[in-house]
Amino acid sequence: MSSLATDRIPAPETFGPNAEPLTLQVNGQPCTALADPATTLVEFLRDGLGLTGTKLGCDRGACSACTVWIDDEVAASCMTLVYDVRHRKITTIEGLASDGRLHPVQQAFIEHDALQCGFCTPGMVMSCARLVNKNPACTLADVQTAISGHLCRCGTYPNIFKATLAAAASVRDSESQR
Amino acid sequence: MNDGPTESRSVLTGIVGETLNRVDRKVPSTEPPEWPANAELQVIGKPVLRMDALEKVTGQARYTFDVQLPGMLYGRTINSTVPHARIKAIDTSRAETYPGVRAVHVLEKMLSVAQLRDPSVEANEPYPIVRFTGQPIVAVAATSARAAEAAGQLIRIEYEILPHVTELEDALRPDSPPVYPGPTEQAASAGGGGAPSGLPQQGNLRGPNTSGSRGNIEAGFQDADVVVEGEYRTQVQTHVPMETHGLVADWREDGLTLYSSTQHVVSVQDEAAEVFRLPKEKIRVISDFTGGGFGAKYGIGNYGTLAIHLSRKAGAPVRMVLDRREEHVSVGNRPSSLQRLKVGAKRDGTLTAIQLRSYGTGGVAAGASVGSCHHSMYPCPNTSIEHFDVFTNAGPCAAFRGPGQTQGIFAWEQTIDALAEALRMDPLALRDKIDTRDADDVRARSAERRIGAERFDWSRRRPAGSDTGAVKRGIGMAQSMWPYLVNRYATCEVRINGNGSVDAFCGTQDIGTGTRTVFAQVVAEELGLRAEDVNAHIGDTRYPPGPPSGGSRVTSSLTPAARNAAYAAARDIATRVAPLLDTTPDQVVFRNGRILVRNHPERSLGFAEALRRAGVDNLVHRADRRDDYEGYARKAGDLHISKHAIGGVQFAEVIVDTQTGVVKVEHVVAVHDCGRPINPKLIESQIIGGVIQGVSYALYEHRRLDGATGVQLNANIDQYKIVGARETPRVEVHVIEQLGRQSSTDARGVAEPANVATAAAVANAFYNATGRRIYTLPMTPANVLAALRAQ
Numbered sequence: 001m002s003s004l005a006t007d008r009i010p011a012p013e014t015f016g017p018n019a020e021p022l023t024l025q026v027n028g029q030p031c032t033a034l035a036d037p038a039t040t041l042v043e044f045l046r047d048g049l050g051l052t053g054t055k056l057g058c059d060r061g062a063c064s065a066c067t068v069w070i071d072d073e074v075a076a077s078c079m080t081l082v083y084d085v086r087h088r089k090i091t092t093i094e095g096l097a098s099d100g101r102l103h104p105v106q107q108a109f110i111e112h113d114a115l116q117c118g119f120c121t122p123g124m125v126m127s128c129a130r131l132v133n134k135n136p137a138c139t140l141a142d143v144q145t146a147i148s149g150h151l152c153r154c155g156t157y158p159n160i161f162k163a164t165l166a167a168a169a170s171v172r173d174s175e176s177q178r
Numbered sequence: 179m180n181d182g183p184t185e186s187r188s189v190l191t192g193i194v195g196e197t198l199n200r201v202d203r204k205v206p207s208t209e210p211p212e213w214p215a216n217a218e219l220q221v222i223g224k225p226v227l228r229m230d231a232l233e234k235v236t237g238q239a240r241y242t243f244d245v246q247l248p249g250m251l252y253g254r255t256i257n258s259t260v261p262h263a264r265i266k267a268i269d270t271s272r273a274e275t276y277p278g279v280r281a282v283h284v285l286e287k288m289l290s291v292a293q294l295r296d297p298s299v300e301a302n303e304p305y306p307i308v309r310f311t312g313q314p315i316v317a318v319a320a321t322s323a324r325a326a327e328a329a330g331q332l333i334r335i336e337y338e339i340l341p342h343v344t345e346l347e348d349a350l351r352p353d354s355p356p357v358y359p360g361p362t363e364q365a366a367s368a369g370g371g372g373a374p375s376g377l378p379q380q381g382n383l384r385g386p387n388t389s390g391s392r393g394n395i396e397a398g399f400q401d402a403d404v405v406v407e408g409e410y411r412t413q414v415q416t417h418v419p420m421e422t423h424g425l426v427a428d429w430r431e432d433g434l435t436l437y438s439s440t441q442h443v444v445s446v447q448d449e450a451a452e453v454f455r456l457p458k459e460k461i462r463v464i465s466d467f468t469g470g471g472f473g474a475k476y477g478i479g480n481y482g483t484l485a486i487h488l489s490r491k492a493g494a495p496v497r498m499v500l501d502r503r504e505e506h507v508s509v510g511n512r513p514s515s516l517q518r519l520k521v522g523a524k525r526d527g528t529l530t531a532i533q534l535r536s537y538g539t540g541g542v543a544a545g546a547s548v549g550s551c552h553h554s555m556y557p558c559p560n561t562s563i564e565h566f567d568v569f570t571n572a573g574p575c576a577a578f579r580g581p582g583q584t585q586g587i588f589a590w591e592q593t594i595d596a597l598a599e600a601l602r603m604d605p606l607a608l609r610d611k612i613d614t615r616d617a618d619d620v621r622a623r624s625a626e627r628r629i630g631a632e633r634f635d636w637s638r639r640r641p642a643g644s645d646t647g648a649v650k651r652g653i654g655m656a657q658s659m660w661p662y663l664v665n666r667y668a669t670c671e672v673r674i675n676g677n678g679s680v681d682a683f684c685g686t687q688d689i690g691t692g693t694r695t696v697f698a699q700v701v702a703e704e705l706g707l708r709a710e711d712v713n714a715h716i717g718d719t720r721y722p723p724g725p726p727s728g729g730s731r732v733t734s735s736l737t738p739a740a741r742n743a744a745y746a747a748a749r750d751i752a753t754r755v756a757p758l759l760d761t762t763p764d765q766v767v768f769r770n771g772r773i774l775v776r777n778h779p780e781r782s783l784g785f786a787e788a789l790r791r792a793g794v795d796n797l798v799h800r801a802d803r804r805d806d807y808e809g810y811a812r813k814a815g816d817l818h819i820s821k822h823a824i825g826g827v828q829f830a831e832v833i834v835d836t837q838t839g840v841v842k843v844e845h846v847v848a849v850h851d852c853g854r855p856i857n858p859k860l861i862e863s864q865i866i867g868g869v870i871q872g873v874s875y876a877l878y879e880h881r882r883l884d885g886a887t888g889v890q891l892n893a894n895i896d897q898y899k900i901v902g903a904r905e906t907p908r909v910e911v912h913v914i915e916q917l918g919r920q921s922s923t924d925a926r927g928v929a930e931p932a933n934v935a936t937a938a939a940v941a942n943a944f945y946n947a948t949g950r951r952i953y954t955l956p957m958t959p960a961n962v963l964a965a966l967r968a969q
Contacts, residue, residue: 055241055243056243058894062896094238113859115234115235116690117419117468118467122237125235150903153419153472154420154690156866
């Protein structure tokens with residue numbers, strides 16, 4: 001991964017058609033790689049920055065394997081042009097754990113075996129973590145809605161429901177103890 | 179059979195908590211002593227957490243899709259836009275000079291499709307004949323995916339169009355255009371599939387495969403008091419692994435390295451060696467993680483062949499990963515079926531005659547037989563079995579979770595349900611009467627029916643069509659049967675390091691089932707360690723050869739080899755440590771991270787400390803999986819097939835909206851056996867997945883082709899519907915512990931048994947809800963409304 005200080009690169013007046021360096025805030029750091037106007041966020045993350053935790057399943061927003069957070073809202077990175085998010089804050093699966101501590105949803109996915117082949121898992125985790133952060137009182141229906149755009153061919157859905165509800169409960173517990 | 183000395187051992191066999199019988203079994207003398215039931219073991223049978231889960235939830239797990247090598251190029255195939263044609267010319271000149279392009283290669287021969295019995299018929303063709311829309315023809319490698327795509331569009335292919343056929347019924351007509359100009363053969367992949375060799379072929383009709391036929395079918399029907407029959411249809415289903423097929427080829431002077439999304443690293447090495455005429459030692463295959471397979475990921479395939487050629491030409495690594503359309507179209511599917519099934523029985527349920535004639539199309543590949551359930555599940559003296567393959571101009575089929583059996587059981591277990599109805603017998607009572615072979619799966623299903631009926635509350639079942647409103651509720655059940663398979667070879671190596679760490683190696687792979695975890699558990703059990711103390715290394719052909727992740731055979735093949743190697747290591751350690759504990763090696767046991775004297779836990783040493791004090795630097799033990807102690811019923815290639823099978827019984831509750839034709843599966847109880855369960859948590863996950871995939875097949879999935887062009891109309895995942903979170907039923911799993919005493923771990927598989935019965939259980943519940951039988955999959959509103967209208 002290459003990273004440069006953003007202030008040294010003035011934002012271009014025009015962008016493209018050839019690839020140019022572009023800097024994005026990813027997981028709390030400015031990260032720079034080449035991009036052109038057609039570069040999608042998932043391409044930029046994976047091919048430009050080597051952040052391969054974000055997957056690509058369909059390249060048309062139908063499977064949600066590429067889910068990341070843009071300013072703390074979930075988004076399909078295959079349907080997002082990187083140029084459009086250059087002033088936004090991007091969080092990927094690699095940046096979800098903080099200070100070496102797993103997000104409660106990551107921990108619960110491990111404990112409830114909410115994954116098999118694991119290819120859809122980063123996207124699932126990003127959507128479920130967003131739900132739990134936003135609404136620790138979430139219900140089964142909320143979890144189903146949160147991942148209704150995600151596909152898992154191994155059939156891990158029931159364990160994802162359990163894991164996410166358990167993570168939400170653990171967040172509620174730790175909040176009530178505060 | 180097993181070489182070397184054997185001895186007779188008195189062992190307890192049967193189902194734990196049900197019936198255990200003592201029998202004498204001839205066992206190779208080198209085999210470790212029999213394990214007791216799981217309750218008496220430390221690590222086996224415990225819900226140990228998946229060892230690679232942390233990598234998967236943090237995005238650190240590296241799939242083939244994620245491999246990025248210095249100087250790596252991006253490969254792209256250019257696929258046919260017509261369903262049947264002779265290629266007259268290919269002009270790649272403009273692509274070759276496109277900026278960023280480093281190599282172009284035209285495919286010489288199609289793999290993974292039927293092959294002409296007499297190849298000379300097409301020997302003079304300059305290029306492979308195009309037989310389906312989407313067939314790979316040529317590939318480009320460039321410095322970016324975008325450049326490869328753009329260059330590919332500059333390639334001009336001149337076709338001489340040939341007449342084509344895409345639908346099964348059309349392909350059967352005498353005047354139908356032939357997909358192949360002569361008879362064909364279809365080898366199986368390491369994951370199964372394929373078709374028997376040497377069968378007759380007339381036009382597009384290949385067969386019949388009459389395997390399983392016996393007795394006198396006419397006499398059988400004359401003996402019958404009741405005859406039931408039906409014509410069942412199942413659709414083409416595509417595999418849809420979330421990680422598409424992919425391979426990164428790195429051709430160097432000193433050898434070829436392949437990173438492959440595969441169900442068998444060995445099969446990738448084998449096929450690459452064959453196609454490129456390389457010694458196997460020159461090829462290394464690596465597969466750290468595979469994002470699902472379900473039967474279609476074996477060998478290098480056409481995309482891999484192209485990637486290797488491109489890497490050789492360009493002198494750089496080439497990444498070839500299919501896009502979602504290519505994944506649907508060109509690398510495998512479950513064939514369709516049209517099954518005419520007729521069964522005769524006595525008034526008490528005894529079967530007297532079973533007649534099956536099935537047709538199925540796997541496109542340009544053969545392998546559409548519908549399984550072994552009809553003739554092998556329930557005893558019947560008179561069977562007439564005919565399976566036919568019908569070629570069409572559509573993408574090739576491949577093995578798919580329970581190949582053949584999933585289609586077969588949909589028809590078969592509905593027919594048995596219809597027979598029960600005709601005999602006015604409870605479906606469970608009829609199975610009690612007819613499910614009587616002398617085999618482990620039969621004994622398992624007997625217990626599973628009883629356990630499932632209690633858990634599901636089968637007693638609430640009402641007569642068919644009891645609900646009077648438009649929305650009707652019903653329950654049904656169906657039984658699983660899948661052969662208990664063992665791979666011909668499986669070798670494991672266990673390395674004990676002086677610092678107390680343990681490494682275990684096997685050239686198998688994990689497609690999502692938890693192979694690393696069960697591998698580590700078995701080694702840990704022998705050494706008295708925790709599973710997380712063992713580093714299980716898989717996914718590399720440099721390790722001793724391991725089994726394919728197909729045919730539900732990894733755990734049954736891998737774990738005995740792992741145990742045997744770990745046992746040898748443990749005995750070696752015992753010999754070295756015994757003097758330190760002032761005892762003899764046979765009194766040394768391993769438990770809770772310590773090495774101790776049997777019945778004297780106070781005389782013990784920590785595992786690492788004992789190794790250090792014994793002066794152990796490095797111990798390496800390697801062992802094979804021995805053949806099953808009682809041998810096999812038959813062998814087919816690397817498949818060793820037991821006379822015992824794997825069972826399973828599933829119960830389903832459905833709601834049918836008879837006004838809209840929408841079916842919802844509410845609840846499934848799945849009761850299964852897999853020999854000795856090594857890890858109940860992983861088994862439960864896999865069974866849940868099998869049920870959900872079965873519901874998806876039963877209700878939604880359907881590959882649709884445009885007849886005029888052969889184009890798949892739903893080659894994506896927004897229109898090719900699979901089960902999502904909202905359609906997921908409540909699934910309850912119960913697993914029994916069955917000790918078969920055929921290997922040193924008693925472990926068997928469960929991936930396919932968990933899947934094969936689901937569609938039939940749902941269909942039988944549909945009948946119970948509506949009083950109408952659903953003969954056609956998937957149970958979409960159109961098919962449901964048609965079934966409700968039928969007389």
